[in-house]
Every structure is written in C-alpha cells, then in structure tokens.
Amino acid sequence: MSGARIWHGGDLEEARRLFPDAPEPWIDLSTGINPIAYPMPPLPARLFERLPSPADHHDLEAAAAEAYGAADPAMVVGAPGTQVLISLLPALRPRSRIAILGPTYAEHAHAWRGAGHEVAEVASVGGAGEADVVVVVNPNNPDGRMLRRGALLEQAEHLRRRGGWLLVDEAFADFDGDETLVPVLPDNAIALRSFGKTYGLAGVRLGFAVAATDVAAMLRTALGPWSVSGPALEVGRLALRDRAWRKANHEARAEDASRLDALLSPLADRAPAGTILYRLMESSRAPDLFSHLGRHGIWVRRFQHDHRLLRFGLPGSAESWRRLATALEGFSSH
Known part of the structure; x- marks a missing residue:
C-alpha cells in the first residue's frame, strides 16, 4: 500500500509506546549505525557563524573521493544524507521503468514511485x-546479499545501450566493500555512499x-548552494581522511559481528546474515523474540515484508552486550 508508513530503525518513541514498562535506558539495536562513533573534533564558532565556502565543499568532496577511490573529485557530490539523494534522483529522469532488486531498503521504491515512475521489484x-x-x-539491506562487480558492470553496459542508469546504493560498503563500483564507475552508473553509518x-x-560529471552537475543544481552545513563539512573531511581510525574500527566491528552471530545462532533457523554493522536473524519465533526483547528494553528491527526476520545492530558497550546476552538466554530457556 503506497500510503503505508515505512518502518525504519531508531524510533525509540515507538519502542516506549509498545513496551511502556520496559527498563530504561533502552538499548537501541534497530539501526545499522556504528555504535562506536568517530570522536568529534572541537568545532570552532566560525563554522556556525558563516556560510560554508565553495572551497570548503570542494575539500570535503576531495576527501570523499580519496576515501572511496573515485577517479575525480568532480564526480563526488556531497549532500545532507543519502536519503536526500534517493529522493532527488527520480526527478532527474523522464517517466521511466524502474527495476529494484529486492526485497531491500524501501525508500528507493517509495521515491521513484512517488515521482511518477513505473516501479517493479525483481529477484535478480x-x-x-x-x-x-x-x-x-x-551490500543489500537487510540480508547482506552482495553482487559481484563484474555482474554490475555487465548490467551497466546493458543499460547504456538504451540510455539507462544503474543506481548502486553502497550505504554499507565502507566495511563490506570488496565489490564497490566506485573505482571503476561507468558513466551511466551512480553510487551512493553513507557517512553517518560508518562513522557513527x-x-x-x-x-x-x-557519478559521471554531467550527472554530478545535475545533482549539484538540484541540491542548490550550501547543501552541506559548515560543521558537517569539517567533521566529514577530517573523518574521511583518518584512515587509521577507519581500519581499526573495521577490524573491531568485524569481531563484534562474529560475537553477535554467536549469541543469535542458537535461536536462529539458519546462520545469521547481513553486514559487519548489522546481523539479520531468521526464526519462526521472531515475533515472540521481538516482544521479549522489547520487554527487556532492547529495541531491534522488524520487517513488514517478512515477520520471521529481525535485524540486530551491534551493541556499543559492555553493559549493552551483557543485557542482550541475558535477555537472549532467558528467551532460549522458555
């Protein structure tokens, strides 16, 4: 139903509404956001007091080009979140036939359909x-399915023959990016990269x-001037150039993902899937487990399209790990 609300993670108001007697503080495992955030640098007052300059914006995009392996900083467009880009892209094409490899992040279909395009979900x-x-x-959200780069390049070439686009959302590719398309991006392909998830x-x-520079120019025009705030420009360029932090965090979060799998596997119908920043569990008892965790003040992600699935983000503290392990152990003993 097109008007139905799309479920997303992070809504603790909904958690408290559903489970008003749950203990506080809530542990929010409903998102795929790194629970160990990049340390915020001190931000000078001037970042809040003046508009960002074009040079500030160019430097951020150069830092992103370095981090993601883009051939030319002019191909990189900074925006106030990838969700804005998802919403803008459908306006850049005439009415078209859109195939979305699903099930996946629902905002893609919502944005293209809302702009009047013909949308179909396909299995391959x-x-x-x-x-x-x-x-x-x-990698796909929520199951972590990964298409090989070669298959994506073949699809891009197939689309090129009739002026089509390949849109690849690489929101979780920073830590799971072996098949990223960015370094070899065809001129009819667009890749999206998220900052907030990786850096918490x-x-x-x-x-x-x-994207190719002509598409990048269209996006910049659609976004308008000063599309990224001064504080975001500063934090973004510093974090994107901090390769040591990113490498160490990649390794640490991969260990956390394995630890989470070990907790979930005894309750799952099959091995957990997903990415380093979240794990997807399939179980016939998923609705009961969702409610059990909610009563213990632990919020996880459920799905409209399949009630057997629950997605777990990574706990961010020793206490959160302890509470999750205790709650899961209590459920398994039922």
Whole structure:
C-alpha cells in the first residue's frame, strides 16, 4: 500500500509506546549505525557563524573521493544524507521503468514511485528486463546479499545501450566493500555512499553520490548552494581522511559481528546474515523474540515484508552486550 508508513530503525518513541514498562535506558539495536562513533573534533564558532565556502565543499568532496577511490573529485557530490539523494534522483529522469532488486531498503521504491515512475521489484538483475533504471543496494539491506562487480558492470553496459542508469546504493560498503563500483564507475552508473553509518554520526546528516560529471552537475543544481552545513563539512573531511581510525574500527566491528552471530545462532533457523554493522536473524519465533526483547528494553528491527526476520545492530558497550546476552538466554530457556 503506497500510503503505508515505512518502518525504519531508531524510533525509540515507538519502542516506549509498545513496551511502556520496559527498563530504561533502552538499548537501541534497530539501526545499522556504528555504535562506536568517530570522536568529534572541537568545532570552532566560525563554522556556525558563516556560510560554508565553495572551497570548503570542494575539500570535503576531495576527501570523499580519496576515501572511496573515485577517479575525480568532480564526480563526488556531497549532500545532507543519502536519503536526500534517493529522493532527488527520480526527478532527474523522464517517466521511466524502474527495476529494484529486492526485497531491500524501501525508500528507493517509495521515491521513484512517488515521482511518477513505473516501479517493479525483481529477484535478480536478470529479471530487470527492459527497465530504464536498475536499483541495487550492495551490500543489500537487510540480508547482506552482495553482487559481484563484474555482474554490475555487465548490467551497466546493458543499460547504456538504451540510455539507462544503474543506481548502486553502497550505504554499507565502507566495511563490506570488496565489490564497490566506485573505482571503476561507468558513466551511466551512480553510487551512493553513507557517512553517518560508518562513522557513527548519523545526526551529522552527510552522504555522497558518485557519478559521471554531467550527472554530478545535475545533482549539484538540484541540491542548490550550501547543501552541506559548515560543521558537517569539517567533521566529514577530517573523518574521511583518518584512515587509521577507519581500519581499526573495521577490524573491531568485524569481531563484534562474529560475537553477535554467536549469541543469535542458537535461536536462529539458519546462520545469521547481513553486514559487519548489522546481523539479520531468521526464526519462526521472531515475533515472540521481538516482544521479549522489547520487554527487556532492547529495541531491534522488524520487517513488514517478512515477520520471521529481525535485524540486530551491534551493541556499543559492555553493559549493552551483557543485557542482550541475558535477555537472549532467558528467551532460549522458555
């Protein structure tokens, strides 16, 4: 139903409404955001007192190009979050046939359909048929499915012959990016990269599109001037150039993902899937487990399209790990 509310993670008001007697503080595992945030640098007052300069914006995009492996900083467009880019892209094409590899992040279909395009969800890129735009989330949210770079390049070439686009949402590719398309991006492909998830700073609202320079120019025009705030520009360029932090965090969060799998596996119908920043559990008892965790003040992500699935973000403290392990152990003993 097109008017139905799309469920997202992070809504603790909904958690408290559903489980008013749950203990505080809540442990929010409903998002795929890194629970160990990049340390915020001191921000000088001038960042809040003046408009960002074009040079500030260019420097941020150069830092993103370095971090993601883009061939040219002019291909990189900074924006106040990838969600804004998802909403803008459908306005850049005439009415088209859109194939979305699903099930996946629901905002893609919502944005293209809302802009008047014909949208179909397909189970494989081979099922895209004669679509004008093919949308792939890689790695996929929520199951972590990964398409190989070669398959994406083949699809881009197929689309090129009729002026089509390949849109690849790489929101979780920073830590799971072996197949990222950015370093070899075809001129009819667009890649989206999220900043807030990797760096644990979702509230900064920062994301990027990487595209051929003509498409990048259209996006910049659609976004308008000063699309990224001064504080976000500063934090973004510093964090994106901090390769040591990113490498250490990648390794640490991969260990956390394995630890979480060990907790979830005894209750799952099959091995957990997903990415380093979240794990997807399938169980016939998922609705009961969701309620059990909610009563213990632990909020996880459920899904409209399949009630057997629960997605768990990574706990961010020793106490959160302890509470989660205790709650899961209590459920398994039922």
